[in-house]
Amino acid sequence: MSRLYPRLSPKVLLAAGLSALLGACASAPMMPEAPPAPLAQAEPAPEPPPERAIPADSLYPLLLGEFALRRRDYDIALQQYTEQAPLLRDRGISAHATHIAQFLQREPEALASAALWVELEPDNIEANNTYATLLSRAGRTDEALPHLAMVARDQGKANFPILLNRFPQLGPERQTELISGLETLQEEFPNNASLLLTRALAYDELDQHDQALATLQALFEQDPYQYQGLLLEAKLLLEAGDETPFAHIEEALEADPEDSRLRLQYARLLTRSDIGAARGQFEILSAHAPRDGDLLFSLALINHEIGDDLAAKAYLRQLLDLGQRTDEAHYYLGRIAEQNGQLQDAVKAYMLVVEPDGPDFFSAKGRIGRILLDNGKTAEAGALFNELRQEYPETSERLYALEAEVLASVGFGAEAMTVLNEGVSALPDSSSLRYSRSLLSEKQGDLALMETDLRAIIAQDPTNATALNALGYSLANRTQRYAEARNLIEQALALEPMEPAILDSMGWVLYRQGNYDEALTYLERAYRAFPDPEVAAHLGEVLWVSGRADQARAIWRDALAKDPAHEILLSTIQRFDVSMLQNQP
Incomplete structure (x- = not known):
């Protein structure tokens, strides 16, 4: 922008303050100044862009936008620059508008500005890279691919995995077109690791696992321990039932034992298949970062999962000593105490969960209520929730619903309805309480x-x-x-x-x-998306009355295996096929 509009006299520039505008790209608060390019020794300086005068109608808006930037009034600045960019069709202003919109996370404005920037400066690598990123985030990956290809041709590197943003939502035809485009581009860049990884990830999304694994092998020839590739390979091998799905990750960790990022993901993968081995990996990580509360919390949960409550409690107490994740530590100390029949200790621990915005607050208070009700202390449970609503008035709505839920779960339906009636009276505009009451009243x-x-x-x-x-x-x-x-x-x-x-x-x-x-x-669409026992009951019933009894039995049998006590499922089967239940093991 420093070469724009030189026909204005120095006096006019000084009086209007346009000197600030002319330096805007470098001095805007959110845009760090780019380092100067090294001076060329042998080649003459490139021809400067043609100079032209600033239109009179644009002078004030541009000044307004620049001074708005200096006041950090970014919304006004963005408005001025995005309005002027298509009028002036200047590449510097279009770039500036794009940067401001990105800073404000205003993607529609950023996308429009970047499109103009690329139109005005089609060979600019930053413009193409920015435009491709924004197109990908908008789900327009087929349009983004050529711009990333230009980046790859110029720099050798391009972030091709961004093309998989919203990949599942593209639809089969556009997914096929994108993969075809990637495969064609791979012929031009056969050794591009980013492109190989993107293809492998896309094949995995389409459940084409053999092609994904073959593409990963080509990736590993370029980068033997590529992080995302290692994780994808392990996932695919796990799903295929391979006996040594983590061999490649273990090889990578042997080559670089300090790679904590990979070791952490390896540990998380192990929790699905070998909880003991996962504990070992988390212990290695924790030994290198003994004050990392997230690692300590993971170790606490893993030890609790494998039945070593002594170790679990030790890790949870370390969290308390460090003052990290204290609510979660108290909650799980309460769960361990409750499961071991130490109900007073459990209640004490649950009471120390005090952050209403935390993940365990309502669960902890619900556990206290359940313990009190299970021990015949109905009045104490009611008093607990009344006190909580007074102490945390901003959570009253959820506490009414929680109290009713706990009461209903132990068979106190009438008392639950009384609580919901009280809640609706206190909060008549509460949709959640009315919805909870509608469910209970229907039952x-x-x-x-x-x-x-x-x-x-x-x-x-x-x-x-x-x-x-x-x-x-x-x-x-x-x-x-x-x-x-x-x-x-x-x-x-x-x-x-x-x-x-x-x-x-x-x-x-x-x-x-x-x-x-x-x-x-x-019903078949519903069951494919969500194979719930109630959906299975409905689908089986319609299949049965349609004369397709064998298919109905198969649906019901699968659902029973997942939830043998589901009330609606059982009553449906009993109405149509009692013998099938009798043949269940």
Whole structure:
């Protein structure tokens, strides 16, 4: 930008403060100044870009944008630069607009500015790299590939894995096109490790595991211990049942024992198949970083998992001594004490979990409530939740729901309803409490209250797909108001077309309307996405009444293996095929 608009006189520049503008690219607070390029000794300086005057209408907006930058008023600065960039069509201003938008994480504006930057300066490597990154994040990977190829041709390195952003959402046709483009580009860059890794990752996404492994072997010829490649190879070998899936990682760690990043991922992979070996790796990591609370916490959980509670408690107490992850340490000390029947110690530990924004606060308070109820201390449990709501008023909504959930879990349905009634009275606009009450009232057979609560949620938020689906399914399942139920479920499905629970509801209402073939279409989609026992019960029932009893039995048998006590599944099977249950081992 320092060569733009030289026709303005020095007096005008000084009076208007445009000298600040002309240095904007280097002096903007968020843009570090690039180091000067080394002076060429043999070649003459490149021809300077043509000079042109600044349009009068653009002078004030550019000044406004520059001084906004200096005041750190970045939104105004971005607005001015993005408005002026297409008007002036200057590569420096387009680049500056792109940088500001990236700094503010305003990707639509960054993408538009980068597109103009590349148009104006098509051979600029930074412009192409930036544009490719933004295109990939927007899911436009087919457009990003040529720009990354230009980066690779100029620098030899390009971040090709960014092309896999949103890969699962591209759809089969665009996925195939992208892989074809990668394979074609590989012919031009046969030894490009980044490109090889990207292809291997893409093959894995499509479950083409043999091709992924073959591509990884080509990658390892270029970089024998490439980090992401090692992890992908181990994952693929694990899934294939290989006896030594971690041999390559172990070889890499033998070559570089200080590679803590790889060792940590190796330890995490081992937790899936060899918890004892995982403990050994975490111990090595912890020995090198004895004050690392994350490693200590992992060791505590691993030792608890393998039954060494003495070691687990020692690691948790180390966390407390260090003042790290204290709520989690108290929570797991409580769990260990509870599992060992030391209920007073458990309650004391759970009470020390005090951060309502932490991951274990509500679970800890729920455990206390359950312990009190299991020991007949109903009044004490109620007093506990009342005190918690007074101490943490910002969590009242969740505490009402938690108290009702704990009461219902031990068979105190009437008491749970009393708590939810109190919660709704105190917080009448709470959709979550009304939803909890609708579920409980449906179980208790109070369909009128259920419908009242769900309709109140929908009136407050007509796009609440969960409430629409819940009401539609309940009407389809518990009444004969099928047309009304279907309308509600269709609204929910329009909002969340891939949600398995809504697909299941649509299949169920179609079945209730006698449309078996269409019902199967929805139920099979729901079951593929989410093989839940209740979905299995519905799918099996429709298969059975459609004359496909063997397929129904197969679905029910698989579901029973996962959850042999599921109430809806068992009642469905008993209605249609008692003999199958009798033949279960």
